[in-house]
Amino acid sequence: MKLQGKVALVTGAGSGLGREIALAFAREGCAVGVNDIRAEPAAAVAREVAALGVAAAALPGDVADGRAVYKMFAAHIGTLxxxxxxxxNAGxxxxxxxxxxxxxxMLEQLMTTGRSSMSLEATATMTDGHWRRSLAIHLDGTFYCTREALKIMEAQRRGCIINMASIAGLTGIxxxxxxxxxxxxxxGFTKSVAREVIGAGIRVNAIAPGYVDTPLLDVLTPVMRQMIVAQTPAGRLGTPAEVAATAVFLASDDxxxxVGQTLSPNGGLVI
Ligand SMILES: NC(=O)c1ccc[n+]([C@@H]2O[C@H](COP(=O)([O-])OP(=O)(O)OC[C@H]3O[C@@H](n4cnc5c(N)ncnc54)[C@H](O)[C@@H]3O)[C@@H](O)[C@H]2O)c1
Incomplete structure (x- = not known):
């Protein structure tokens, strides 16, 4: 087992990639704190983790809220x-x-004329609330959780942090x-913090998946989904297990x- 005796905390683990990572870690002998903003899915995944024979803790909380993150880490340490x-991973x-x-x-135009003459009108119409909430969950949440984790990891002079990015961060969507x-x-945060803490024995890396079949993709219409598969050289969406395997690798001594690297399981969509 690659993570025998280790203890992890996975955010947004009530569904999709986070759930699969929590279960993959557990199969490698790792205890898991299971965070999600939705309490019931967090509890359900914590039960699935425990059924694999390792310790688990359900840690409900919003990663976009610094105070909630502080309390969530206290609960994690209290149990595990x-x-x-x-x-x-929360997102x-x-x-x-x-x-x-x-x-x-736009897709219709592209398919019929080979080019598009329109804007998607996403940025010009975006509300402050939409923008702030998105940045708060992904970027603030990653910062808040990393800050709390480093207080523990720097003291013990070992640790590993994996940040879930996306091909959206490589090419823009x-x-x-x-x-x-x-x-x-x-x-950018991953690269900066990786340089900062490697001397203290802490490795920080990122995963930037392509399109993976999880409830997150419910935002896509069937036509958008079809186009994505058509543009992906592998000819299919990724599976959560393929991303979880990347996380197990980055978390392990392998x-x-x-240090500060980005691994991108994406079926060849971005090369
Ligand atoms: N599915 C993909 O194609 C894909 C591709 C690239 C990157 N990602 C990233 O992977 C991560 C996981 O996505 P997924 O596909 O598993 O989606 P998902 O919707 O299946 O799971 C995301 C989980 O995060 C939780 N969550 C949302 N906001 C939260 C918050 N503020 N605090 C705590 N938990 C919160 C949700 O409740 C949900 O259980 C996200 O960061 C996403 O951006 C996904």
Whole structure:
């Protein structure tokens, strides 16, 4: 087992990639603190983790709230005693209806004429609230959790942090300026903190997945989904297990020389 005796905290682990990472870590012998903003899914995944024979704690809380994050780490330490691995995974994607409609129109234009003459009108119409909430969950949440984790990891002079970015942070995704900015910010944050703490024995890296089949993709219309699969050289969406395997690798000693790097399981969509 690659993570025998380790203790992890995975944010946004009530669904999708976070749930799969929590279960993959547990199968490798790692105890897991299961955070999610939704209490019931966090509790359900904590039960699934415990059923694999390792310790688990359900840690409900909003990662965008610094005070809630402080309390969540106190609850984690109260139950699981230490922290070796943090996965900053919590996230969301929200697309306004008119942006979805414009995306479909743009795809239609592209397919019939080979080029598009329109804007998706996502940025010009975005509310302050939409922008702030997106940045708060992804970027502030990653900062708040990393800050608390480093207080523990710097004292014990070991640890590993994995930040969930996205290909949106590598290339930008049209219609998602908030999400793309947050994910690019996470990559800059990863590189900076990786340089800062490697001397204290703490490795920080990022994963930037392509499109993976989770409830997050419910924001896509069927046509948008089809287009994404068509543009992906592998000819399909990724599976949560493929991203979880990347997280297990980065968390394990196999990745001991990976510092400030971004691994991108994306089916060839970005090369
Ligand atoms: N699915 C993809 O195609 C894809 C691609 C690239 C990156 N990602 C990233 O992977 C991460 C996980 O996404 P997913 O696909 O598993 O989505 P998902 O919707 O299945 O799971 C996300 C989980 O995060 C939780 N969450 C949302 N806001 C939260 C908050 N403020 N505090 C705590 N928990 C919160 C949700 O309740 C949910 O359980 C996200 O950061 C997402 O941006 C996903």
């Amino acid at each position: 005693r230490t922290l070796d691995i943090l996965v900053n 969301t994607a929200f697309t306004e209806e008119h942006v979805k409609r414009n995306s479909e129109k 049209a219609g998602a300026p908030d999400y793309s900015a947050a994910k690019a910010g996470i990559l 990745a001991s020389y990976f």
